[in-house]
Amino acid sequence: MSATDLSAQLLALGIPLHADPAVTLTDWRKRYQGTARAVASPGSTDEVARLVSHCARERIPIVPQGGNTGLVGGGTPDDSGEAVLLSLARMNRIRAIDTENDTITVEAGCVLANVQQAAREAGRLFPLSLAAEGSCTIGGNLSTNAGGVQVLRYGNARDLCLGLEVVTAQGEVWDGLRGLRKDNTGYDLRDLFIGAEGTLGVITAATLKLFPLPAAQLTAFAAVPDVESAVALLNLAKRRLGSSLTAFELISEFCLTLVDQHFPQSRRPLASASPYYVLMESSDSESAEHAQALFEALLGEAIESGLVTDAAVAASIAQSKAFWALRENIPLAQAMEGKNIKHDIGVPISSIAEYVAQTNAALAAAVPGIRMVVFGHLGDGNLHYNVSPAVGADDDVFMANEPQVNQIVYEAVARHQGSISAEHGLGQLKRNENVHYKSAIELRLMRAIKQALDPLDLMNPGKVLPDSP
Numbered sequence: 001m002s003a004t005d006l007s008a009q010l011l012a013l014g015i016p017l018h019a020d021p022a023v024t025l026t027d028w029r030k031r032y033q034g035t036a037r038a039v040a041s042p043g044s045t046d047e048v049a050r051l052v053s054h055c056a057r058e059r060i061p062i063v064p065q066g067g068n069t070g071l072v073g074g075g076t077p078d079d080s081g082e083a084v085l086l087s088l089a090r091m092n093r094i095r096a097i098d099t100e101n102d103t104i105t106v107e108a109g110c111v112l113a114n115v116q117q118a119a120r121e122a123g124r125l126f127p128l129s130l131a132a133e134g135s136c137t138i139g140g141n142l143s144t145n146a147g148g149v150q151v152l153r154y155g156n157a158r159d160l161c162l163g164l165e166v167v168t169a170q171g172e173v174w175d176g177l178r179g180l181r182k183d184n185t186g187y188d189l190r191d192l193f194i195g196a197e198g199t200l201g202v203i204t205a206a207t208l209k210l211f212p213l214p215a216a217q218l219t220a221f222a223a224v225p226d227v228e229s230a231v232a233l234l235n236l237a238k239r240r241l242g243s244s245l246t247a248f249e250l251i252s253e254f255c256l257t258l259v260d261q262h263f264p265q266s267r268r269p270l271a272s273a274s275p276y277y278v279l280m281e282s283s284d285s286e287s288a289e290h291a292q293a294l295f296e297a298l299l300g301e302a303i304e305s306g307l308v309t310d311a312a313v314a315a316s317i318a319q320s321k322a323f324w325a326l327r328e329n330i331p332l333a334q335a336m337e338g339k340n341i342k343h344d345i346g347v348p349i350s351s352i353a354e355y356v357a358q359t360n361a362a363l364a365a366a367v368p369g370i371r372m373v374v375f376g377h378l379g380d381g382n383l384h385y386n387v388s389p390a391v392g393a394d395d396d397v398f399m400a401n402e403p404q405v406n407q408i409v410y411e412a413v414a415r416h417q418g419s420i421s422a423e424h425g426l427g428q429l430k431r432n433e434n435v436h437y438k439s440a441i442e443l444r445l446m447r448a449i450k451q452a453l454d455p456l457d458l459m460n461p462g463k464v465l466p467d468s469p
């Protein structure tokens with residue numbers, strides 16, 4: 001069937017096509033360029049169900065896509081031109097807010113920032129927060145089990161979701177939009193679809209948890225001499241601030257250098273450079289004065305014990321935003337600097353300092369001159385452990401080192417009982433890598449789930465699961 005035939009069939013089924021298909025066929029990092037028979041842009045669950053039923057009958061693969069901010073090529077079709085790209089972007093309605101149950105029910109294509117805003121307008125907090133929040137969608141967040149900067153306090157996207165509406169690989173609609181915090185009635189189907197990266201079905205809506213808005217939020221930027229001190233500061237902050245500690249991010253000096261260079265309007269909060277910095281946030285349920293007193297006592301104690309060498313507390317919302325912009329602009333600054341090898345690793349917090357020291361040394365020995373871009377969610381044991389080429393090195397020559405660099409990074413992760421993908425998922429980028437780090441039984445169970453839910457392998461084929469042995 002030609003692309004024109006399929007597009008005509010979809011239009012005959014009442015399923016709108018995307019106005020400009022070209023924009024959605026390249027991934028955010030521009031690593032993958034796909035082609036598709038058609039780009040469908042349904043506006044309702046019923047339209048998604050009709051599309052999926054049609055594709056199941058005709059044996060046409062489907063690649064779901066939300067905001068296309070994923071970093072592992074999960075939302076990009078392959079270049080065979082066989083698949084239909086299913087954009088959820090038009091399914092962007094807030095269906096309901098229940099402030100007594102503290103839940104919000106939204107369609108999958110809702111942009112994360114719009115969900116946060118709707119919650120705020122209802123006097124509630126939806127705490128999922130990440131640098132891509134102006135473009136990424138709830139469907140994509142749930143499908144990748146996104147983390148972000150407040151996991152420490154509120155958990156991953158999975159922890160924030162109470163119910164799902166899903167169109168199955170057969171085109172049936174499963175209405176699991178329950179706003180229940182307790183439900184022990186068998187296998188948890190919701191948890192199967194969360195983090196499945198579109199390989200088991202299409203998420204069309206979700207019921208999400210809401211929280212009280214904090215009375216005050218404070219942000220601090222602290223210089224620390226090394227990763228060990230950052231971990232010790234994390235533990236001290238947990239003891240002193242308790243559940244008020246909502247974010248704890250590590251930033252290396254080289255990350256800030258990149259931001260200085262590519263975002264010249266940025267201003268560093270501290271006068272002198274330090275090997276590492278911590279960006280810390282507290283969300284207080286009492287008052288600004290209470291938050292301030294706790295924060296100042298914590299930083300005073302940390303400076304006295306040598307964990308922190310200098311610190312600044314944001315004096316206004318604008319200053320807090322400027323601190324956060326330093327952190328959020330790191331991925332963009334690194335992309336502007338040129339090609340790089342990205343990792344999104346998780347190791348137990350107690351091993352993170354040793355992991356960084358040992359792996360930095362092993363990489364420096366293997367590829368002399370490389371520059372380590374180390375930052376991320378230290379409070380969750382999750383680092384963006386990225387590698388940029390030596391100054392003046394040819395990008396393509398450097399990228400030829402990727403397999404060797406990945407092996408060093410992932411073998412070290414395995415030695416520390418970690419994860420090769422703590423946040424971004426596997427997509428196309430890491431699915432075959434995963435075969436070395438999952439046990440045979442885990443892979444067998446994952447394949448069994450895929451076979452049970454999508455026996456024709458039409459839902460986002462070539463993603464998540466490794467090639468068959």
Ligand SMILES: Cc1cc2nc3c(=O)[nH]c(=O)nc-3n(C[C@H](O)[C@H](O)[C@H](O)COP(=O)(O)OP(=O)(O)OC[C@H]3O[C@@H](n4cnc5c(N)ncnc54)[C@H](O)[C@@H]3O)c2cc1C
Pocket residue numbers: 028063064065066067068069070071073074075076088108109129130131132135136137138139140141142143144145146147148149197198199201202203204331332423424427460463
């Ligand atoms: C600057 C930047 C910062 C980032 N920071 C973070 C971070 O801190 N934490 C983090 O976890 N991630 C982060 N990411 C990665 C990315 O933003 C998240 O993975 C996000 O959750 C993806 O959402 P999306 O709507 O863009 O999904 P897409 O990129 O469109 O899709 C991602 C995957 O989900 C599938 N999918 C999308 N929608 C659906 C649906 N409705 N049903 C079934 N499958 C679907 C796709 O097929 C694909 O496999 C960042 C990305 C960028 C560019």
